[in-house]
Amino acid sequence: MDAYTPTTKSISLKQYGIQHNNVRYQLSPKELHGVTLEKDMGKEASSGALAVNTGEFTGRSPMDRFIVKDDITKDKIWWGNINIPFEGEKFDKLYDKVINYLNEKELFVRDCYACADETYKLNIRVINEYPWSNMFAYNMFLRPDAKELESFEPEWTVVNAPGFIADAEIDGTRQHNFAILNFSKKIALIGGTGYTGEIKKGIFSALNFILPVFKNTLPMHCSANVGDKGDTAVFFGLSGTGKTTLSTDPNRKLIGDDEHGWTADNTIFNFEGGCYAKVIDLSKENEPEIYGAIKQGAILENVILDDKGVVDFGDTSITQNTRVSYPIYHIDNIQQPSIGKDVKNIFFLTADAFGVLPPISKLTPAQAAYHFISGYTAKVAGTEAGVVEPQPSFSACFGAPFMPLHPTVYAEMLSTKMQESGVDVWLINTGWTGGPYGVGTRMKLKYTRAMISAALSGELGLYSYDKYHIHSVFGVAQPRECPGVPTKVLSPRATWNNDEAYYKTAFKLTNAFRENFKKFEEYASEEIRRGGPQRYAF
Ligand code: ATP
Ligand code: MN
Numbered sequence: 001m002d003a004y005t006p007t008t009k010s011i012s013l014k015q016y017g018i019q020h021n022n023v024r025y026q027l028s029p030k031e032l033h034g035v036t037l038e039k040d041m042g043k044e045a046s047s048g049a050l051a052v053n054t055g056e057f058t059g060r061s062p063m064d065r066f067i068v069k070d071d072i073t074k075d076k077i078w079w080g081n082i083n084i085p086f087e088g089e090k091f092d093k094l095y096d097k098v099i100n101y102l103n104e105k106e107l108f109v110r111d112c113y114a115c116a117d118e119t120y121k122l123n124i125r126v127i128n129e130y131p132w133s134n135m136f137a138y139n140m141f142l143r144p145d146a147k148e149l150e151s152f153e154p155e156w157t158v159v160n161a162p163g164f165i166a167d168a169e170i171d172g173t174r175q176h177n178f179a180i181l182n183f184s185k186k187i188a189l190i191g192g193t194g195y196t197g198e199i200k201k202g203i204f205s206a207l208n209f210i211l212p213v214f215k216n217t218l219p220m221h222c223s224a225n226v227g228d229k230g231d232t233a234v235f236f237g238l239s240g241t242g243k244t245t246l247s248t249d250p251n252r253k254l255i256g257d258d259e260h261g262w263t264a265d266n267t268i269f270n271f272e273g274g275c276y277a278k279v280i281d282l283s284k285e286n287e288p289e290i291y292g293a294i295k296q297g298a299i300l301e302n303v304i305l306d307d308k309g310v311v312d313f314g315d316t317s318i319t320q321n322t323r324v325s326y327p328i329y330h331i332d333n334i335q336q337p338s339i340g341k342d343v344k345n346i347f348f349l350t351a352d353a354f355g356v357l358p359p360i361s362k363l364t365p366a367q368a369a370y371h372f373i374s375g376y377t378a379k380v381a382g383t384e385a386g387v388v389e390p391q392p393s394f395s396a397c398f399g400a401p402f403m404p405l406h407p408t409v410y411a412e413m414l415s416t417k418m419q420e421s422g423v424d425v426w427l428i429n430t431g432w433t434g435g436p437y438g439v440g441t442r443m444k445l446k447y448t449r450a451m452i453s454a455a456l457s458g459e460l461g462l463y464s465y466d467k468y469h470i471h472s473v474f475g476v477a478q479p480r481e482c483p484g485v486p487t488k489v490l491s492p493r494a495t496w497n498n499d500e501a502y503y504k505t506a507f508k509l510t511n512a513f514r515e516n517f518k519k520f521e522e523y524a525s526e527e528i529r530r531g532g533p534q535r536y537a538f
Contacts (some may be wrong), residue, residue, distance in 0.1 A: 221399030
């Protein structure tokens with residue numbers, strides 16, 4: 001199914017300060033694919049997908065993400081090194097500079113929207129310097145039909161100029177690249193970086209402000225899918241923990257892989273119209289659905305092709321963060337529209353490189369609140385020789401870089417929703433087993449999938465002593481048995497075969513939890529504070 005809506009409509013960009021008419025409006029993905037090849041800005045892979053290099057940046061640049069401090073934002077944003085303030089006047093000047101730059105370029109423009117639920121729909125106009133960035137917008141945002149397009153009124157504008165280079169001293173940026181949100185003008189201004197993720201995460205960050213402040217809706221950095229009985233599951237987790245991988249489940253309908261809202265009437269809706277999957281070490285055997293989605297219409301980023309156009313997914317010579325974007329209809333089993341009701345299970349995904357958290361455990365409401373505020377995962381050392389120590393990484397709400405408000409705002413909304421809907425909350429360690437990174441191995445995907453299936457089907461049962469064991473360090477309830485998973489795998493301590501080393505490492509992690517939680521202690525109730533680990537090293 002191709003959801004492209006042909007149009008003869010043309011548009012003028014005069015209202016943005018663009019004087020020329022060299023504007024290619026609402027091209028089909030096929031056309032954009034072709035234009036990219038013509039301009040020698042990409043290659044066609046043997047799968048039919050378009051392969052591009054995003055240039056200097058192959059990931060987001062959180063230190064260059066700013067929010068304009070104005071009447072709307074000044075008292076509401078949690079300012080700091082995540083939400084860095086930017087002066088309105090400086091923004092206007094930089095905007096004019098970017099527009100002057102774009103006045104010399106052929107432009108690719110797309111009207112699209114975010115939020116699959118009609119009530120929350122946010123119309124977006126994306127203005128791109130590059131054709132493949134515009135194709136990314138087609139893949140990732142929702143696609144208006146002919147009627148909607150006819151009367152389309154853009155609300156937010158994304159101005160995306162990867163080739164524009166800022167002068168930090170004059171422009172007020174940190175360096176030559178920037179992503180700036182302006183809530184008064186409803187503009188996301190992106191320059192100096194071709195990383196496409198900035199486009200989708202710009203709008204995500206805007207919604208993370210708009211929805212809780214004006215629409216009483218909780219925005220979440222999570223994936224979601226729905227089972228045969230209409231039961232919705234959501235999967236929170238930081239980058240690389242498995243949101244996209246685990247929500248793409250042949251037995252459940254995919255709602256979305258990254259960004260959702262949870263409304264006051266208990267509906268979950270996707271913000272987006274596509275997926276953005278990591279493809280490092282991707283294989284047809286382990287992830288057939290994602291593998292199959294890589295065909296014409298998909299855009300591969302920063303992968304290496306051989307001369308026949310075959311991708312080597314193991315080659316990380318450009319970046320570890322190789323990606324593919326595709327419209328959601330490239331996956332067979334999807335929920336349409338991307339809306340779920342009746343949330344029954346919440347999974348917190350973490351890739352614990354210390355290898356000490358149980359691969360699956362059940363959380364009490366207080367533990368759920370504690371872990372949501374903490375947002376733990378681990379970063380493994382890069383590819384530098386000899387560095388094998390993992391680093392704990394905490395990111396509140398499992399998505400701090402995209403959350404303009406104080407984390408407790410989102411945490412309180414989630415707690416209320418969890419109580420109202422009576423969900424089960426699970427902590428899933430998709431990270432290491434049998435020892436830390438460097439010693440143990442990554443949890444097998446088939447085991448993680450089996451654990452999630454068992455949790456969803458109810459096979460793990462209600463909490464009871466004979467079914468669960470309370471972890472002596474983390475305090476979470478660890479199932480004793482799980483269909484499809486060797487019993488030993490369920491106990492991280494058992495997989496280490498070295499109790500002393502296990503506990504020593506576990507305490508290292510709980511100390512990191514405690515250290516991180518200090519800044520939230522004054523906001524957390526006694527109960528939530530007790531939802532943290534039970535034992536620490538002194
Ligand atoms: P982002 O927010 O950056 O999109 P994500 O949470 O969607 O990140 P994924 O794209 O799902 O993360 O990445 C998880 C990666 O880890 C994939 O490359 C997947 O193949 C790999 N992986 C290995 N073992 C597991 C496991 N047990 N569970 C989940 N993913 C696993
Ligand atoms: Mn993802």
